[in-house]
Amino acid sequence: MTISRRRFMTSAVAGSALAALPGATSALTAPARAASGPGDVVGKITVGYQGWFACAGDGAPINGWWHWSQNWSQPPSTSNNVIKAWPDMREYSRTYKTNYPNLNNGQPATLFSSYDQQTVDTHFAWMRQYGCDTAALQRFNPTGGEGPTRDAMASKVRSAAESHGVKFYIMYDVSGWTNMQSEIKADWTNKMRTHTSSSAYARQNGRPVVGIWGFGFNDGNHPWSASVCLDVVNWFKGQGCYVMGGVPTWWRTGVSDSRSGYLDVYHAFNMISPWMVGRIGDAAGSDWFYTNANQGDQADCNAHGIDYQPCVLPGDLSARQRAHGDLMWRQFYNMVRVGAQGIYISMFDEYGEGNQIAKTAENAAMVPSGSGLWALDEDGTPCSSDYYLRLTADGGRMLKGQLALTPTRPTKPT
Structure with a gap:
């Protein structure tokens, strides 16, 4: 079972007194x-x-019950559960019975499979409807038992993207990938590069986009030296790719979640997207990072010809962080006013960590009885199941200048 990158957390307090790395190039010079x-x-x-x-x-x-249950060989249940939010299942034509009790409205507790093309088509239809321009398909180490399923998912995503007019690209999450340096090159050459022939494959500056998430993180799950990481980034650039890097929050200063000595790696990327899940839980936290991280990140990226794509997240529903959209909107406001070149939503379908924007149970009637899972109305404000998709659409309009910059959330929960 792959260790999720979101398991690695750091606190905002850890970065409250950060200093630039010695010898680092100043954004002013x-x-x-x-x-x-x-x-x-x-x-x-x-x-x-x-x-x-x-x-x-x-x-x-x-x-098996991949990512739905702790023990994938058994159906998910209240005692075999890893998810933090329950999807709104009303638009899926094929569903699978779980061992949860019925929903509080009496209906069976069923879940979707990403392996069904109809599921992927439903998700990409939502993306098209709600202004999600591009999907970054997460690709973890494909050389083990998960590989064939991940290979199939790439083809299913390609089909859905082509059908619904949404762009997509392959985003490698290298977490826990022991032989990454050689195997990621072989995987791209032998398998994933073929998808760049699709009319729906994302391009930037005329080049196919590839994402690499995980270089420089200061934990045992991301152990590669700076020279190894730089080799991989430059190899993909040599293949004619525009390379997006999912980097640590404190990439510029090489402290806290970032290893020191990786600044050349980060500066080699065409686009940088510092990770934010687990870093903030309220609007005040977004403001703190705007002052202490985002402004400096944007200045550094401007100085080095790098496109800045900060994360925006809805908040962990299980931790009751969302504040009926106020947390997410504050991030949109801060990232647009900092001058970001793009925005990365973390994530579309992350029910396992409660940060999904995809349609979610609106109220207690739509979650399994006795599951302990919160619905979108957890703070007493009714929210439609598509609320965070609609919020994303409005955030995208503000990014594109179609909506005036405003700290006041324009999107109604219902």
Whole structure:
């Protein structure tokens, strides 16, 4: 079972007294270069897409309840549960019976499988409807038992993206990938590069986009040296790719969640997207990071000709962080006013960590009885199941200048 990158947390307090690395190039003195023009990621809303939910009986090679339960060989239940939010299941034509009690409205507690093409088509139809321009398909180490299912998911995402007019690209999450340096190159060459022939494959500055998430993180799950990481980034650039880097929150200063000595790696990326899940839980936290991280990040990226794509997240529903959209809107406001070249939504379908924007149970009637899961109305404010998709659409309009910059959330919960 792959260790999720979101398990690695750091506190905002840890970064409250950060200093620049000795010898680091100052954003005030580095030569400025023109930012990239609009493309499929610059000037756009990109959503992280896991596509990693499977159910027994769905035909997926992994043959189990992938990411729905702690023990994948058994159906999810109140005692075999890893999710923090329950999806709104009303638009899925094929569903799978779980061992949860019935929903509080009496209906069976069923879940979807990402392996069903109808599921992926439903998700991409939502993306199209709600202004999610591009989907970054997460691809963890594909050389083990999960590989065949992940290979199939890439093809299913390609089909859905082509059908619904949404762009997509492959985003490697290298967490826990022991032989990453050689195997990621082989995977791209032998398998994933073929998808760049799709009309729906995202391009920026005329080049196919590839994401790499996880270089420089200061934990045992991301152990590679700076030279190894730099080799991989430069190899992809040598293949003609525009390379997006999912980097630590404190990438510029090399402290807290970032290893020191990786600044050359970070500066080699065409686009940088510092990770924010687990870092903030309220609007005040977003303001703190705007002052202490985002402004400096944007200045550094401007100085080095790098496109800045900060994360925006709805908040962990299980931790009751969302404040009926106020947390997410504050981030949109801060990232647009800082001048970001794009925005990365963390994530589209992350029911396992409660940060999903995809349609979610509106109220207690739509969650399994006795499950302990919160619905979107957890703070007493009724919210439609598509509320965070609608909020994303409005945030995208503000990014694109179609909506005036405003700290006041324009999106009504229902």
